[in-house]
Amino acid sequence: MSNQDLIGKAGLPERLYLTVKQHIGTEGQLQVAVGDQVLKGQALTRSTNLFSLPIHAPTSGQITAIGPHVSAHPSGMAELTVEITPDGQDRWHSLTPLPDYQQLPKIKIIEAICDAGIAGMGGAGFPTHIKVSPKKDVEFLIINGAECEPYITADDRLMREHAWQIRQGIDVLCHLLNPGHVLIAIEDNKPQAIQAMQVACQENPDYIVCPIPTKYPAGGEKQLIQVLTGREVPHGRLPIDVGVIMQNVGTCFAVADAIFTGKPLIQRVVTLTGEAMQRPSNVWALLGTPVNHLLAQAGYQAQRQNTPRLIMGGPMMGFSLVSDQVPVVKSTNCILAPTDQEMILPEEEQACIRCSACADACPVSLLPQQLYWHSKAKELDKAQDYHLFDCIECGACAYVCPSQIPLVHYYRVAKAQVRQQEEEKQKADKARDRFEARKERLEQEKTERELKHQQAAEARRQAMASKETQASSNAAAALDRAKQRQALDQPASDSGSNDRVAAAIARAKARKEAQAAEGNTVAPAEQPPEQNKQDKVAAAIARAKAKKAAQAAENTQASDNAPAETDKQAKVAAAVARAKAKKAAQAAEKTETSDSTPAETDKQAKVAAAVARAKAKKAAQAAEKTATSDSAPAETDKQAKVAAAVARAKARKAAQEASTDNQSDTPAEAKEKPVKAPRAPRKVNKTATDNAKAETDDPKAQRIAAAIEQAKARKVQKDQAAKPTDEEPGIAMAPEVTIDEDKKQRVAAAIAKAKARKAKQNAQSSAANQQENTEE
Amino acid sequence: MTLLYALFAIGLLALVFGLVLGYAAIRFKVESDPLVEQIDAILPQTQCGQCGFPGCRPYAEAIANGDDINKCPPGGEATIKQLADLMGVEAKPLDGAHGEADVKRVAFIREDECIGCTKCIQACPVDAIVGASKQMHTVISAECTGCDLCVEPCPVDCIDMLPVKPTAASWRWQLDAIPVKTLD
Numbered sequence: 001m002s003n004q005d006l007i008g009k010a011g012l013p014e015r016l017y018l019t020v021k022q023h024i025g026t027e028g029q030l031q032v033a034v035g036d037q038v039l040k041g042q043a044l045t046r047s048t049n050l051f052s053l054p055i056h057a058p059t060s061g062q063i064t065a066i067g068p069h070v071s072a073h074p075s076g077m078a079e080l081t082v083e084i085t086p087d088g089q090d091r092w093h094s095l096t097p098l099p100d101y102q103q104l105p106k107i108k109i110i111e112a113i114c115d116a117g118i119a120g121m122g123g124a125g126f127p128t129h130i131k132v133s134p135k136k137d138v139e140f141l142i143i144n145g146a147e148c149e150p151y152i153t154a155d156d157r158l159m160r161e162h163a164w165q166i167r168q169g170i171d172v173l174c175h176l177l178n179p180g181h182v183l184i185a186i187e188d189n190k191p192q193a194i195q196a197m198q199v200a201c202q203e204n205p206d207y208i209v210c211p212i213p214t215k216y217p218a219g220g221e222k223q224l225i226q227v228l229t230g231r232e233v234p235h236g237r238l239p240i241d242v243g244v245i246m247q248n249v250g251t252c253f254a255v256a257d258a259i260f261t262g263k264p265l266i267q268r269v270v271t272l273t274g275e276a277m278q279r280p281s282n283v284w285a286l287l288g289t290p291v292n293h294l295l296a297q298a299g300y301q302a303q304r305q306n307t308p309r310l311i312m313g314g315p316m317m318g319f320s321l322v323s324d325q326v327p328v329v330k331s332t333n334c335i336l337a338p339t340d341q342e343m344i345l346p347e348e349e350q351a352c353i354r355c356s357a358c359a360d361a362c363p364v365s366l367l368p369q370q371l372y373w374h375s376k377a378k379e380l381d382k383a384q385d386y387h388l389f390d391c392i393e394c395g396a397c398a399y400v401c402p403s404q405i406p407l408v409h410y411y412r413v414a415k416a417q418v419r420q421q422e423e424e425k426q427k428a429d430k431a432r433d434r435f436e437a438r439k440e441r442l443e444q445e446k447t448e449r450e451l452k453h454q455q456a457a458e459a460r461r462q463a464m465a466s467k468e469t470q471a472s473s474n475a476a477a478a479l480d481r482a483k484q485r486q487a488l489d490q491p492a493s494d495s496g497s498n499d500r501v502a503a504a505i506a507r508a509k510a511r512k513e514a515q516a517a518e519g520n521t522v523a524p525a526e527q528p529p530e531q532n533k534q535d536k537v538a539a540a541i542a543r544a545k546a547k548k549a550a551q552a553a554e555n556t557q558a559s560d561n562a563p564a565e566t567d568k569q570a571k572v573a574a575a576v577a578r579a580k581a582k583k584a585a586q587a588a589e590k591t592e593t594s595d596s597t598p599a600e601t602d603k604q605a606k607v608a609a610a611v612a613r614a615k616a617k618k619a620a621q622a623a624e625k626t627a628t629s630d631s632a633p634a635e636t637d638k639q640a641k642v643a644a645a646v647a648r649a650k651a652r653k654a655a656q657e658a659s660t661d662n663q664s665d666t667p668a669e670a671k672e673k674p675v676k677a678p679r680a681p682r683k684v685n686k687t688a689t690d691n692a693k694a695e696t697d698d699p700k701a702q703r704i705a706a707a708i709e710q711a712k713a714r715k716v717q718k719d720q721a722a723k724p725t726d727e728e729p730g731i732a733m734a735p736e737v738t739i740d741e742d743k744k745q746r747v748a749a750a751i752a753k754a755k756a757r758k759a760k761q762n763a764q765s766s767a768a769n770q771q772e773n774t775e776e
Numbered sequence: 777m778t779l780l781y782a783l784f785a786i787g788l789l790a791l792v793f794g795l796v797l798g799y800a801a802i803r804f805k806v807e808s809d810p811l812v813e814q815i816d817a818i819l820p821q822t823q824c825g826q827c828g829f830p831g832c833r834p835y836a837e838a839i840a841n842g843d844d845i846n847k848c849p850p851g852g853e854a855t856i857k858q859l860a861d862l863m864g865v866e867a868k869p870l871d872g873a874h875g876e877a878d879v880k881r882v883a884f885i886r887e888d889e890c891i892g893c894t895k896c897i898q899a900c901p902v903d904a905i906v907g908a909s910k911q912m913h914t915v916i917s918a919e920c921t922g923c924d925l926c927v928e929p930c931p932v933d934c935i936d937m938l939p940v941k942p943t944a945a946s947w948r949w950q951l952d953a954i955p956v957k958t959l960d
Contacts, residue, residue: 077943421854428821431921434902435823435831 002273002280003153007161009284010270010297016084016288017069017327018044018055023119024126025051032082036063039093041264044082047114053127054117057093058266058286061086072312072329076322084288095262106133106176109259116258117265117330121250122219123148123313125331128251132176139243140229141179143170143252145186145193146212146219149314152334154269155249157282159186159193162253163200169252170207172259177245182207183228184249187214216316217394221246223363235390250333270328272298274337276305285328291335292324304339311336315343316395350403358397358407364390368397368407375414380421383414391415811840818858822850823901824923826875831901839863846870850922852877881937882920883927887912889934896926896935 021027028045029052032038038057045054064085068078101109114129122144143166147155159166174182184201186194188211201207212218212227222233224246231242239246250268257263266287273280278299285294291310302308311318312326314334358368367386374383391411398407815836822832827847829835839845845859846868853870860867870877885896885905892910897903904920907913915926917940927935 075942079943424820425817427921428819430919431821431823431902432816432832434904434919435821438901438903 002151002271002282003156005281007157007269007282007284008297010286010289010294012059012086012088012090012286013289013293014085015064015290016058016061016086016286017290017325018058018082018084018288019069019071019327019329020045020055020080020082022055022072022125022287022329022331023053024124025053027080028052028054030066030082032063032066034063034066037061037087038063038084039091041093041095041266043115043117043264050130051127053119053129054115054264055082055287056117056264056266057084058288059084059086060089060091069327070323070325072321072326072332074319076326081327082288097262098259101172101259102175109172109176112258113255115264116254118251118254118258119265119330120248121254121268121330121333122221122248123317123331123333125329128247128255131245131247132173134177134240134245136240137243138177138179138240138245139181140225140245141170141173141177141182142224142228142244142246143182143184143249144219144221144224144246145184145190145197145249146224147187148217148219148333149316149318150216151273151336152271152314153273154271154282154333156190156193158253158269159190159249160196163193163196165256166197166249166252167200167204167207168260169254169256170201172255173247173252174206179245180243184209185212185224185228186210187212187218189214217363217392217396220363220392220394222392235387265330268328268330268332270294270332271334272337273334274311275339275342276301276337285332287330288327290325290327291321294328294335295324295337298335300337305337306340307345309338309343311338316399317393346406347404349405352403352405355402357400357402361396361400363394363396364392366391371414372405372407372410375410378414378417380414380418384418388414388418812836814862815839815859818851818855818862819848820851820855820921822921822923824850824921824925826850828874844868844871847874849875849877880940881922882917882940883915883922883924884917884936884938885913885915886934886936887914889932891932893931895929895931899925899929901925 020030026049029048030044031046032044037060038044039060040057042057043054044057044063045052047054061084063082065083067081067083069081069083070076071079071081073079098104098109098112110129110133113132114127118128120126120128120131145155145159147153170182170184184197184207186197186209188194194209194211197209201209210228212224217223218227221239225239225242225244226232229242229244231244233239233242233244254265254268258265267284268287269282270285271280271282272294277295278301279297281298283294283297291312295310310321310324312321312332312335313319315336315338318334318336352369352372354369356369359366362368364387370386371383371388371391374380374386375388380388388411391408393408393412395408398405398409401407812833813836816833819832819836825831826849827835827838829838835843835847839859845863845865846856848855849870856870857867883896883905890907890912892907892912894907894909894913896913897905897907901923902919902921904916905913905926906916915935922937922940924937927933927937
């Protein structure tokens with residue numbers, strides 16, 4: 001009834017709904033966005049893998065939405081859909097036909113077929129480009145011109161009207177597949193189609209048009225193969241395993257379109273039929289056309305149906321549509337709108353009477369009864385034993401069933417359950433793998449952590465051990481210190497360690513002490529008691545300052561551990577201390593120079609000397625302490641010893657000088673002074689150099705300098721001794737002259753320093769003896 | 777004398793057959809899955825611990841040692857049936873003490889509420905949560921087994937267990953759909 005007229009044009013609907021996934025496989029990747037203007041034939045998605053196909057814009061227009069829309073699926077579930085509002089201009093995208101396909105490599109042609117988005121148009125929608133690139137030799141290429149189901153006439157009309165183009169498509173497929181035979185199967189109830197195809201194929205004797213008996217479901221792939229070749233596709237295998245490839249005539253037409261004109265698959269023939277339609281016909285429907293647009297064209301009258309019922313596909317295998325907004329997809333071959341008389345609604349299911357009519361009807365020779373029992377009881381493995389998955393769901397069994405049992409429905413549910421179980425099993429396996437991987441990882445992390453802990457513990461143990469040795473060394477040092485303290489009574493302190501800082505401090509102190517003592521002694525006669533007191537105060541201040549400086553130096557020393565840094569810091573501190581001491585000494589000198597009173601007693605001088613000695617001792621002790629606190633290497637030990645000895649010696653020297661000065665004060669004061677006076681001019685320079693040298697803190701250089709100085713001093717002394725009377729009167733009689741006095745002070749300081757140097761030298765050569773002497 | 781011959785012949789035969797059988801036992805040994813492996817293959821591997829064991833495998837071991845087969849709510853009736861078949865025992869209804877069979881759910885993290893504490897990551901038995909410290913976390917829904925173990929540790933309660941939405945691929949024909957009849 002629908003095959004009487006030419007294939008009409010469905011025309012442009014208001015909106016086109018292009019489901020992104022219209023075939024078996026995976027969906028392509030969207031390439032457009034809402035608001036984009038698209039041209040007819042423009043790809044909307046891109047094929048990202050072997051099993052994905054692109055979709056194309058069926059007409060030019062604007063993309064108004066991309067989102068879920070009811071799909072052409074039994075569930076009617078919303079799927080991702082591109083909505084296009086046509087602009088009515090139908091402008092074509094640029095097309096790239098391949099008319100010289102025979103010169104091109106096969107892969108290019110297959111690529112073109114894939115890019116045209118061609119999927120099997122018989123109903124299943126399997127991607128054609130996979131089908132035309134088989135791994136095995138093809139003996140038979142079967143072109144399926146048998147309609148899947150009654151009612152459908154789309155292929156019939158297509159063959160009648162476009163036999164030539166179908167033949168072109170067959171040519172392309174033959175080029176790709178190189179089949180031994182090409183069979184074009186057409187049911188014998190379509191004589192016009194058979195004739196048209198015979199005319200189209202008469203040039204090529206290899207193409208055989210085979211009329212086949214009209215018996216449902218002859219259009220089924222496996223059934224048709226059996227009818228034509230007598231071969232049966234084994235359970236769970238594909239037709240290619242028996243050397244057969246089957247293509248629908250619609251697919252051939254689309255392939256010819258894609259290769260010779262470059263047009264992608266954007267439209268297909270859809271049969272609109274059923275008694276509820278006024279004008280049953282075949283139309284070229286753009287993909288994405290909503291069903292209601294087609295129904296309006298065919299004059300669908302809903303009032304002819306008691307229950308509105310629209311079926312996509314044939315009466316046997318089709319599914320009821322949940323909405324008339326469902327779009328046409330690549331595999332939509334028929335829209336059926338039957339009246340209630342035409343297709344009786346299924347009545348209530350009765351008990352199976354084991355009539356076995358279903359087994360007689362089954363085209364695949366299954367045992368529908370057994371499948372039914374097992375499916376109903378959810379004994380899925382047993383149902384699978386009865387080859388549940390060989391069922392093509394043709395519906396013949398349910399059609400013949402006197403008990404109105406929807407057998408196919410049971411099989412579909414059972415199949416879905418089996419698939420779901422398999423899916424769950426796969427998921428469970430994956431979860432198990434991940435769980436085990438995680439367990440393994442955690443275990444590994446644990447062992448790693450343990451290893452790290454072990455290493456850390458070992459390191460700690462080692463650190464403890466080293467600390468212990470350090471502690472023992474510390475204890476030894478403490479013992480040493482105690483011994484030294486003991487030894488201080490008889491200052492044979494060969495303690496051991498020191499550092500330059502302490503030595504410098506000690507030296508500075510000693511120098512200051514010496515100066516102070518000298519100051520006290522140099523101008524004793526002139527000092528009045530009152531001035532003497534002042535002098536002492538000044539000295540005390542100086543001492544206090546020096547002490548403070550020493551303490552500061554000590555503190556800085558104690559607070560830091562890094563030897564290099566300590567050294568530097570200590571040096572700085574020492575320099576500061578030295579500067580302070582110098583300043584203090586200068587101050588003392590100044591106070592001293594300012595007074596012109598000579599009165600000084602022996603006792604006072606001695607006291608000062610004693611104080612100086614005590615201080616020096618203290619300084620030495622401090623130096624030792626600081627020295628013990630830091631772990632200086634053995635090398636510095638020696639140095640430190642030397643420096644300590646030097647400091648002690650200096651202090652002693654200062655004391656000695658004070659005492660000798662004192663002693664010679666009364667008898668040879670007049671003599672002393674002239675001696676010092678002539679030395680003064682030279683000595684001033686020396687002092688300067690001395691100071692500079694002292695700052696270098698190099699013991700060796702100091703020693704040398706000291707030696708030189710000593711020699712010079714001796715020479716000067718000798719000179720003085722040779723001609724003491726010459727200058728004696730002039731200078732000796734002028735102690736009141738302030739400049740002279742100042743000079744004298746400086747000279748005295750220089751002498752003290754020189755002596756200290758000498759003492760240091762001595763100390764170095766025989767430290768023990770010196771210490772004993774000091775004690776004396 | 778005949779007696780000795782007979783004894784000798786029988787003894788020889790016994791020796792030969794013994795050797796042949798002994799060799800065959802080694803040469804054609806059938807590697808069969810240990811029971812625990814088979815049980816573990818049936819269990820749904822959600823690792824949820826609802827059975828009271830720390831994971832599916834420990835429960836599989838317990839079943840092999842005679843524990844009840846009806847303690848797995850995620851597996852539901854189908855799993856119990858399979859286990860009953862395997863173990864040769866009567867299928868029992870699911871033990872309600874371990875929870876009820878429910879629709880499949882997957883965890884979903886409300887990402888703007890996530891504080892990035894990584895507690896759920898540590899809890900997830902199948903490493904289905906990605907994220908780093910102080911960074912937002914998210915669930916790989918394809919890998920999520922719906923075990924609920926991440927919900928408890930979340931300090932800000934930003935994890936929901938959402939039922940998996942059916943898609944066209946996961947849709948099943950409904951056998952028990954009530955046929956609608958229109959009455960005139």
